[in-house]
Amino acid sequence: MSLISLRERLMERLAPAAAWTPGGPPEQSDYDLNPGAARPGRTLRPAAVLVPVIARPEGATVLLTRRSDNLASHTGQIAFPGGRLDPGETAERAALREAWEEVGLEPEGVEVLGLGDAYETVTGFVVTPVVGWLAEPPVVVPSPDEVAEVFEAPWDFLMDPANHRRDFYDPESGPRRWFWAMPWQERYIWGATASIVRALRTRLYGDEAEPAAAVDEDAA
Template sequence: MVGSLQRYDAADFRTRAGRHRPEDEVTGPGPTYLAHGDHALNADMVLGIDQTTLRDAAVLIPVIEDGNDARVILTQRTATLRKHSGQIAFPGGAVDPGDGSVDFAAKREAQEEIGLDPDLVDVVGHLPDYLTMTGFRITPVLSVVKPGFDLVPNPAEVDAIFEVPLDFLMDPANHRQESRVWEGRERHYFVMPYGERYIWGVTAGIIRVLYERLYA
């Protein structure tokens, strides 16, 4: 349960992110990413993915700097995309050879997908890599976004842009566990319904890691 004295503003998020190091919280044998989130629920499947060739990707976790109640920018992907179509997602995508860093890639993708000015984005930290069943190794890039942005969805990739209060996403009461059979094996995952939006899959998994690493 979220405590009444807990803070959910961008300044506090910045402080928590700045003192967090992904490598500092290994709680058992194996890679760091197996310690938290839905990877911990599907360790055998994730280790199987880790033996394959993965493409590097980055997503931006954009927390808006606006008063005491921070909000997180999320998107709904178009139904025509080849992977993760129609799902709720953070802005992001594959790291291109010319990007130079995951931070640059995450900000570039956010500008391409939703028109977010990279000059308004301050990177404040990272979460451990998140491995996907579709062949990506994703680095979640934590950021604080200054007010004054004007977001425009790229219709080829994004159907909608919306914001969710950080305190909603960081409340474990809003994190449900579900499962389904995927390629003959049961996979467990988190879901976080918010109004008409159904947050699940990779995005919910990363949000759960954010909660466990910074707020639990």
């Protein structure tokens, strides 16, 4: 029953994938916690990530990756499979393609349920979260050039605001930078990935009279 209610909630409250259009404005951003930071005028580059929700009998989980330490940027960070759009691609196609390239996730095994809120990163991307439903636990084959580890975090953990905290770091120059974080076991989920999770939680449960009870029903 709980997996059924979660799937129905996702289908009901996410934006239809077919409604995506290039160039849409972001609804969330890295600047939300840092309103005083300089925001350069620029054309944002479109990107997409796949948020794979796995319907395990013991409760829903979300697939995440730890990026390779050999990458040129964002080394070792926790992320959803994803990347920039190729010319002519939709967000849905890009997210499925990147998931296949990064972790060997078969597109045929992913039911795309909809889109979350577009997110602007400080690095100049506007990222569209594409939420996919996996009825069966996937067999993954990480690309060693891009992914150091693939793991799953429980849906109820990610959707519980008690596990969301504001952290910060002080760069060598400029003001303190604040960001959302949600450490899971020995992994540190933070930045855009954590913010996308929080935005998804708000979209799904923000108007519930008892959001914690609704999360528990979906996750168990």
